[in-house]
Amino acid sequence: xxxxxxxxxxxxxxxxxxxxxxxxxxxxxxxxxxxxxxxxxxxxxxxxxxxxxxxxxxxxxxxxxxxxxxxxxxxxxxxxxxxxxxxxxxxxxxxxxxxxxxxxxxxxxxxxxxxxxxxxxxxxx
Amino acid sequence: xxxxxxxxxxxxxxxxxxxxxxxxxxxxxxxxxxxxxxxxxxxxxxxxxxxxxxxxxxxxxxxxxxxxxxxxxxxxxxxxxxxxxxxxxxxxxxxxxxxxxxxxxxxxxxxxxxxxxxxxxxxxxxxxxxxxxxxxxxxxxxxxxxxxxxxxxxxxxxxxxxxxxxxxxxxxxxxxxxxxxxxxxxxxxxxxxxxxxxxxxxxxxxxxxxxxxxxxxxxxxxxxxxxxxxxxxxxxxxxxxxxxxxxxxxxxxxxxxxxxxxxxxxxxxxxxxxxxxxxxxxxxxxxxxxxxxxxxxxxxxxxxxxxxxxxxxxxxxxxxxxxxxxxxxxxxxxxxxxxxxxxxxxxxxxxxxxxxxxxxxxxxx
Numbered sequence: 001x002x003x004x005x006x007x008x009x010x011x012x013x014x015x016x017x018x019x020x021x022x023x024x025x026x027x028x029x030x031x032x033x034x035x036x037x038x039x040x041x042x043x044x045x046x047x048x049x050x051x052x053x054x055x056x057x058x059x060x061x062x063x064x065x066x067x068x069x070x071x072x073x074x075x076x077x078x079x080x081x082x083x084x085x086x087x088x089x090x091x092x093x094x095x096x097x098x099x100x101x102x103x104x105x106x107x108x109x110x111x112x113x114x115x116x117x118x119x120x121x122x123x124x125x
Numbered sequence: 126x127x128x129x130x131x132x133x134x135x136x137x138x139x140x141x142x143x144x145x146x147x148x149x150x151x152x153x154x155x156x157x158x159x160x161x162x163x164x165x166x167x168x169x170x171x172x173x174x175x176x177x178x179x180x181x182x183x184x185x186x187x188x189x190x191x192x193x194x195x196x197x198x199x200x201x202x203x204x205x206x207x208x209x210x211x212x213x214x215x216x217x218x219x220x221x222x223x224x225x226x227x228x229x230x231x232x233x234x235x236x237x238x239x240x241x242x243x244x245x246x247x248x249x250x251x252x253x254x255x256x257x258x259x260x261x262x263x264x265x266x267x268x269x270x271x272x273x274x275x276x277x278x279x280x281x282x283x284x285x286x287x288x289x290x291x292x293x294x295x296x297x298x299x300x301x302x303x304x305x306x307x308x309x310x311x312x313x314x315x316x317x318x319x320x321x322x323x324x325x326x327x328x329x330x331x332x333x334x335x336x337x338x339x340x341x342x343x344x345x346x347x348x349x350x351x352x353x354x355x356x357x358x359x360x361x362x363x364x365x366x367x368x369x370x371x372x373x374x375x376x377x378x379x380x381x382x383x384x385x386x387x388x389x390x391x392x393x394x395x396x397x398x399x400x401x402x403x404x405x406x407x408x409x410x411x412x413x414x415x416x417x418x419x420x421x422x423x424x425x426x427x428x429x430x431x432x433x434x435x436x437x438x439x440x441x442x443x444x445x446x447x448x449x450x451x452x453x454x455x456x457x458x459x460x461x462x463x464x465x466x467x468x469x470x471x472x473x474x475x476x477x478x479x480x481x482x483x484x485x486x487x488x489x490x
Binding site for chain 1: 312319
């Protein structure tokens with residue numbers, strides 16, 4: 001099990017209930033959650049925050065947005081991220097392009113966070 | 126052909142205004158004495174040209190603006206033009222406002238390079254109505270390898286395109302539905318978790334969520350074939366179990382294709398979820414070595430068709446039958462299978478639990 005207290009996790013999802021569920025699960029692990037529901041919010045958080053350990057991105061967002069701009073910004077900063085999506089079929093190209101770990105919706109919030117933290121640790125190792 | 130200027134074209138030999146065009150082989154040959162339409166093969170070729178339902182034309186690349194010099198009956202039927210309106214004109218009179226210039230450019234390029242080309246482009250009939258034309262064109266050479274004509278065949282593929290568009294639309298709808306359904310399951314999970322948290326029953330809510338999510342995964346695989354009423358159960362089984370077998374070697378799928386009625390999916394989803402949850406807690410997946418093999422097939426139980434699933438745990442810790450099982454997942458599975466008129470047999474073998482499940486397939490033989 002990953003030792004993850006003090007980790008900061010960026011969350012991006014346009015569905016408030018899912019976001020809340022993930023936020024609780026992050027707090028359960030003793031970590032800090034930064035919640036965003038649009039690309040702009042996520043980018044703003046990214047720019048305002050010194051250290052983010054890992055990000056969990058919903059792929060398809062409202063108003064035709066996808067998480068790609070956020071993913072690119074994370075890549076630039078060397079921050080690992082996982083994709084959490086119910087839309088993996090349609091986003092096939094995008095997703096393959098990003099070369100990130102995929103977590104299919106629906107998965108339990110707890111396992112999403114756990115996998116994200118494991119992934120982060122593997123990436124850093 | 127070097128003396129192309131002198132070669133007679135159909136256009137200037139046609140009686141102007143002829144309403145009924147006789148494209149019988151006899152006449153074609155009379156018009157074209159210099160062409161090698163001789164012998165039985167020539168007659169067959171000409172008859173085929175006249176009778177085929179495929180619209181066909183020949184264009185003369187040596188005359189100014191490559192005019193059509195021959196068009197068969199099907200060509201006139203397709204385009205609605207009379208012969209004198211066709212012969213002598215360049216094919217572009219079939220184009221109209223919404224014809225894609227890119228496709229036209231491809232045609233121009235193929236003509237310039239004497240290439241064979243198949244394109245689909247929007248063409249227009251005499252009455253202004255449009256149709257999708259699958260145009261095949263290519264050069265025709267004489268025995269000496271000189272370019273004689275360009276051959277063009279036209280086929281109205283409007284229906285094909287409409288069907289293709291409809292199929293595409295249906296696929297898009299299925300994907301959108303699938304996305305929304307997964308999202309809905311995720312939101313339901315969120316609600317269950319949050320409610321569990323507020324009431325201090327996180328353990329219970331996690332258990333409920335496990336079941337909901339297994340069902341969600343199972344249903345999701347059925348969407349593509351929603352119209353057929355039956356589903357490929359193998360896909361659902363893989364989807365239900367895949368989150369448990371993080372390691373490929375520890376979850377082995379032995380079954381192959383088996384179509385079952387859609388209604389089967391919820392029972393199979395919940396039963397396999399309970400077995401997987403048990404294997405994680407007490408069975409083959411509770412230590413680092415065990416694995417689970419899952420087989421499924423269509424078979425017969427008591428002379429009626431049934432889906433038979435074999436669940437075999439191997440290499441895990443030694444298991445024995447739990448003493449009091451009422452109220453647990455096991456009891457739920459038993460009850461559910463009883464209500465579905467199915468059966469479940471558990472064998473607590475030394476090397477691991479072995480379970481055989483059968484679910485009747487009803488009238489679907």
